[in-house]
Amino acid sequence: MKPSAWSVTSLDGARAPFGTALASSGADVPALSDLTVDLDGARYVEEEFLLSGAAGTWETGDPGAPRRRESGIPYRTRVLVRRPSSLRDATGVTHVEPLHPHRDAGLTWDALAPHLIRRGDAWVGVTVFPDVARLMRDQLDPDRYGRLLVPGLGTEWDVLSDALAAVRENALGALETRRIVLSGWSATGSVCRVFAQEGFATARGGLVDGVAIVISSGGAGPAGYPPLTPDAATVDLADPRRTVRDVGVPVFEILSETESETHRAQLRDDSDDPADTYRLYQLAGAAHIEDWPGRHATNARTLAAAGHADTGVPMREALTDARSDLVVRALFDRLVDAIDGRPAPRAARFSYETGDVPEERMLRRDADGNVLGGIRTPWIEAALAAYAPHGTPAAKGSGPDWTPMADAGFAARLTGTMTPLAPAEVRRRFPSAEAYREAFTAATDALLAERMLLADDAGELIESAPGRWETAADESDASLVPSPEAGV
Template sequence: MTGRGFSAAFLAFLLFGGWGAVAWGEVPAMPTIMPVPPSGQPPLSSALRTTNPGTEYADLKGSGYVEDEYYMSGVAPAITAQGAILFQLPYITRILVRRPKDPRKFNGTVVMEPFTWIGERGAGWILTKDYLIRQGYAWVGYTLNINKPAQDPKTTTDPDWRPDPEPQDLNFDFMRRFDYARYAPLGTYYDPVRFQRGGHADPFVPQSQGIGAQLALALKSNLPDGPMRGLEVSRVYVDSWAVTAQVWMDYLDQGRHQQWRMPDGRPLIDAYMTGKMSFGEVGGDVIRVPRHMPDDAPFVVVYSESEAMHDAVEQIAVPADSDRPRLRYYEVAGVSHLRLADLGTEEVEDLPADVGKETDPRCRHLYDEPAQMVVSALLDAMDRWVRDGKPMPKAPRFKREGRGIARDPEAGNMIGGVRPAWIEVPAAAYLTDQETGCGMVYDTKVPYTRDKLRSLYGDFATYARRFEAAKSRSVSQGYLLPADAGRLAPIAKPDDF
């Protein structure tokens, strides 16, 4: 990226672009976007990788999709966790684009999400890729990262704690080890002294909000030579999961949705879905609803059992749903914070044997129940709320009990919440790490014994019939799409009986 054309364009951007003074209704500067030269292998987090693929893989070519990687550069504000813009600085990051090759297949919506800082995982893509491709969405993942500091606040907020071993899939260092030619040029500002959150170094990139706004502007502007060239983009949605969801809570809470707009006054972003993140957990304000809720975009939060248990233990009240502003909260039973099915390329997490819990009956069994089907149904409902004005369904919350969540004494599962078929007709008790103390980022389940399965259902045929009925109820409630229902198989198998 040292070519003359890029250098001239970037210099012009530095001199004449950037952000002006903060003002309501301000238009962000347009970033510079250029293709990443080929390096002989697919990009990190590619859905095209067939050799040692991560769970990002999808049959893009067979589905009529293309994948391209670009550098995105510009000047973006450095913003504190408290919302103060201190100064403007250049950055260079990368975006990974997946879009229909045929414009006729495109549904007009781009879903964008920041890659998580652990393994550059595109959690939203992994959870919804089948739905996105089926419905003709475009998707853009983008990097928010830093060079590895001497002490990385992304691994701990305790200054005396030393991880052993140090995680190897964090920061630009990980990306450069993966493919130096591609990722050596990347750089964003970081200063742990000037930027603090909750009394310690802020683990989030100070330029995160500005980078996200500039990307949304570029996507929605229908640039003739931009990453969506040939497609007519009408809507941009944010889909941000796990720790990077905090970036979008900050964005909304600090009023950036209203502040930064398209040149014609339309919002840069038309809907926000965040998931599996307890806002404020890594420091800062513990809030559940942004102070500056948008009046022209839904804000949707999806909790696994782990986040719900966190809030119950901390006695953090979960907000009520509302149609004005458009707010929805979903607590989903039988869904883990992380699954093996969610891991990104070359990402490794501790298993029961790694933490000495392989013989503990409450820690032995990880689970990969198809949470993506629930998430896809919610994303589809959010899309219909934006396009057709049809409000998303409202779901009950888990039943709180003291500093915890009540469990059904017979099934052993949480009471309330969104209840997929594997909870309505269970074959296991689904537990959180707060309850088991297994010490993993994964949650676990305890499968029912043969005697218990027989006492509940008699035989597999009865269990399977009840499971099918539960699937039908999920479809009618809006938590399972008809296109996915046929692929949702019973969790227990005939041999379990």
């Protein structure tokens, strides 16, 4: 795979003060960085760049050896950078992700931002999907983004490769990088699986040092292994490419219960082989969609101001209170360890039913309905509810027709919910808030000892324990009773 010619220009350098109107729009549209994180106070800066080049398309060949189909297709895309303002505070680790087709969301940033800032890591998001670029160009800010040209149609592999090359060559302003972690969640997790399996990750002398594939099942039909071009045939479910192997850099797959239901045929052993360093982490009590504090899309306020507010899809059940993001932060640290040659911990896998069973009943569960096996999170080890990786929609979908969440049934299939234990049963198992806190703390400490939780995040979990118990044990408290009005 020969490198293509690309160039980088600054989109006005550092952006306007965070949360203020974009000066070039002429309208009262908030800046794209509605982050719930004070970047200025954290001594971080946010910059935008325009990446231009000529991309091509690829067709499926032998595993790891796609064939060039077309070339010379011009593109111009937006690259968003968040980095320490001083190189003295920077680790040299840069997390790069293709931004999600649902509202151009940076899901790694959503989950990891507080931790990345604590560490001093940088983050880079790349717009690779044409519908998002069109929305930015035509509606959000034509003056600023009028030059965007994101063709899609299978060019995203080259566009992402060029963006990674720009990071590797330190071509994005003052950003300096020594190790690149490529990550994606859900649809972009599948992009990362294909990017790794088809050899793009190690092309051009090595574009990335490690890959995190988060909440993406290799067995989820076309979604689990997107074709290289939209008109290509879906890779067969039995194709070995759907199981990550022999990538040449460390790869972690981090799955919730939702994706694990369809991932059984793609399971493989963990490995410390330098050419095939691999870990699978399955998080008990986790779901594809969880409503973490402060979580929202990078473009949320700007999209809302342009008439594309994301109101979520209401569920009939109570929404999960899982905090998988806190575990994922530690697992990303373990991936950096693996890049640096330090073995990462191994984790128990989920227990699967045998035979031909529906996907929704693929995982074995205890008498309460909670999953068996996997990383034992404290909300499962000291359970006050039965956690399910699906919900039932109570209203229609949200967002433009081309976004994944526009289909309410699809959104509900991915949304985590929970059914509370009866208050009397809660009090029988945990007679007091202190008794519950002790059990919850013990489970949290076990994750710390296994290096699957960070000390900075353990305190946040433990502090939630008394409130969890008081809500669950209160006979008069209906806050966890399923309600048609409960929203995402």
